[in-house]
Amino acid sequence: xxxxEKDDMDHEGWMKRKDLTPVESTFLVALIWMDxxxxxxxxxxxxENLYYKVNMQMPKSHTEQYDLxxxxxxxxxxxxxxxxxxxxxxxAAVSGALLGFYYAPAQTGDPSxxxxxxxxxxxxxxxxxMLRSIHRWSAQVMVAAVFLHMLRVYFTGAYxxxxxxxxxxxxxxxxxxxxxxxxxxxxxxDQLAFWxxxxxxxxxxxxxxxxxxxxxxxxxGFTLGPATLQRMYILHxxxxxxxxxxxxxxxIGIVWVQGIAEPH
Amino acid sequence: xxxxxxxxxxxxxxxxxGTEARTDGSGGPGIVAPDDETPSWRERKERxxxxxxxxxxxxxxxxxxDQDLRTESDYVERDVLAFPTWPHETVRNLSIAAFFxxxxxxxxxxxxxxxxxxxxxxxxxxxxxxxxxxxxxFGLLKLGPLNPELAILGGEKITADRTYGVLANVVVVGFVxxxxxxxxxxxxxxxxxxxxxxxxxxxxxFAFTISLLAxxxxxxxxxxxxxxxxFLLPIVATTVTYAxxxxxxxxxxxxLNRRYYRLRPPK
Numbered sequence: 362x363x364x365x366e367k368d369d370m371d372h373e374g375w376m377k378r379k380d381l382t383p384v385e386s387t388f389l390v391a392l393i394w395m396d397x398x399x400x401x402x403x404x405x406x407x408x409e410n411l412y413y414k415v416n417m418q419m420p421k422s423h424t425e426q427y428d429l430x431x432x433x434x435x436x437x438x439x440x441x442x443x444x445x446x447x448x449x450x451x452x453a454a455v456s457g458a459l460l461g462f463y464y465a466p467a468q469t470g471d472p473s474x475x476x477x478x479x480x481x482x483x484x485x486x487x488x489x490x491m492l493r494s495i496h497r498w499s500a501q502v503m504v505a506a507v508f509l510h511m512l513r514v515y516f517t518g519a520y521x522x523x524x525x526x527x528x529x530x531x532x533x534x535x536x537x538x539x540x541x542x543x544x545x546x547x548x549x550x551d552q553l554a555f556w557x558x559x560x561x562x563x564x565x566x567x568x569x570x571x572x573x574x575x576x577x578x579x580x581x582g583f584t585l586g587p588a589t590l591q592r593m594y595i596l597h598x599x600x601x602x603x604x605x606x607x608x609x610x611x612x613i614g615i616v617w618v619q620g621i622a623e624p625h
Numbered sequence: 626x627x628x629x630x631x632x633x634x635x636x637x638x639x640x641x642x643g644t645e646a647r648t649d650g651s652g653g654p655g656i657v658a659p660d661d662e663t664p665s666w667r668e669r670k671e672r673x674x675x676x677x678x679x680x681x682x683x684x685x686x687x688x689x690x691d692q693d694l695r696t697e698s699d700y701v702e703r704d705v706l707a708f709p710t711w712p713h714e715t716v717r718n719l720s721i722a723a724f725f726x727x728x729x730x731x732x733x734x735x736x737x738x739x740x741x742x743x744x745x746x747x748x749x750x751x752x753x754x755x756x757x758x759x760x761x762x763f764g765l766l767k768l769g770p771l772n773p774e775l776a777i778l779g780g781e782k783i784t785a786d787r788t789y790g791v792l793a794n795v796v797v798v799g800f801v802x803x804x805x806x807x808x809x810x811x812x813x814x815x816x817x818x819x820x821x822x823x824x825x826x827x828x829x830x831f832a833f834t835i836s837l838l839a840x841x842x843x844x845x846x847x848x849x850x851x852x853x854x855x856f857l858l859p860i861v862a863t864t865v866t867y868a869x870x871x872x873x874x875x876x877x878x879x880x881l882n883r884r885y886y887r888l889r890p891p892k
Contacts, residue, residue, distance in 0.1 A: 490737055497733070539762075
């Protein structure tokens with residue numbers, strides 16, 4: 362068996378004949394190199410297809426058809442609330458990752474290690490007070506923006522067909538945002554956090570049938586303890602970020618595919 | 626055992642043929658080039674039955690429908706007519722993003738958070754509160770007085786007050802979730818749908834009043850009066866909004882019709 366390369370498509374000869382600029386030839390060399398390994402041309406076709414579907418085949422929107430641009434732009438600030446909450450989410454994620462370098466969810470000692478690490482961040486760490494402030498405020502702003510975003514969607518009827526599923530996804534997202542806020546609220550392990558946690562345990566215990574199971578799962582027991590703080594921490598920095606980020610991506614992707622629901 | 630025998634046989638055969646033994650399992654017939662009798666993918670799809678047949682038919686129909694729509698006049702090649710993404714939309718989005726982020730930084734620089742005293746399970750503070758955005762949920766936990774006492778059970782309650790409060794949360798979120806399946810039609814503006822807008826305004830007011838109920842021990846107000854107002858104010862707000870929007874709708878519909886007929890005069 363011979364190992365001789367059978368190159369029907371002589372790409373190099375083709376490139377020589379084309380008389381390309383350095384930029385073009387670099388691009389082509391990289392493209393061919395990648396394509397030989399990853400078959401990206403197949404996917405390029407998909408992308409191209411997608412591009413034409415998105416850009417060329419959408420119906421004329423209502424504002425274009427009836428020349429209502431003035432109306433749409435008048436309401437534009439309210440239509441930016443969704444992206445505003447995404448933006449606040451990104452700011453919270455970045456500042457939260459930085460805070461995570463210095464926070465430990467342990468409960469040893471009195472006051473607890475968790476409380477001590479917050480005091481360390483706020484008093485000793487360079488820029489730490491500002492960092493915590495940014496994290497907290499971006500969380501507050503995100504929740505506020507999400508609520509207002511929901512009101513905007515409600516009052517402009519943007520949840521109607523074909524957008525019902527995205528509305529349901531939005532309900533899930535707003536709930537998860539509040540769970541995000543709640544778990545973060547418990548992390549400093551001060552008095553407010555402890556007693557808010559107490560209310561949480563009691564609420565989950567009073568769920569019919571599944572109550573004790575839920576309390577055990579979320580709070581690690583029927584009373585607050587080290588396990589509670591550990592679980593809140595993992596929810597806040599590991600589980601929720603993955604879930605919420607992917608749901609936000611799907612939410613925005615659906616908006617992209619379906620288009621903005623413009624006011625009539 | 627029989628498998629091993631078969632393999633040995635194959636090996637022997639290829640050896641007698643004079644070709645090299647192949648280790649990659651490609652001893653069988655190679656890929657046959659399609660001839661005229663090879664069915665095309667379309668024909669294969671047409672031959673399917675059951676659910677896959679239905680799927681195929683639906684996709685064909687949907688594709689034809691898209692094609693028809695595309696040939697209609699109100700379809701447009703977007704990237705020619707629409708607002709350009711670069712630089713117009715991008716620059717605007719970037720400036721809005723910068724402004725919003727700057728606002729967050731401003732808030733955090735001017736109003737930094739504080740931390741309370743460390744957790745102490747043995748002393749319950751006078752005021753226990755979640756963050757502000759959970760006040761409504763916290764307030765719904767305090768609906769005990771509305772929990773019906775059944776005469777059949779001799780004045781006993783079916784559910785504990787706590788369970789009742791948690792169920793109230795589920796009911797509220799569930800109602801918000803099914804709104805798209807209750808309110809259908811193409812109306813978009815509040816004036817076009819007075820009822821649902823009134824429900825929305827009532828909901829907002831209720832969110833505020835129930836939040837105030839949650840902090841009732843901080844309110845300089847009689848608690849019973851606060852409890853009554855919690856439910857009366859949303860009803861009042863709903864009624865007023867409904868009346869106002871219903872009145873506005875007359876004028877609005879007149880305006881809308883005039884605009885519509887100017888655009889498309891009746892034949």
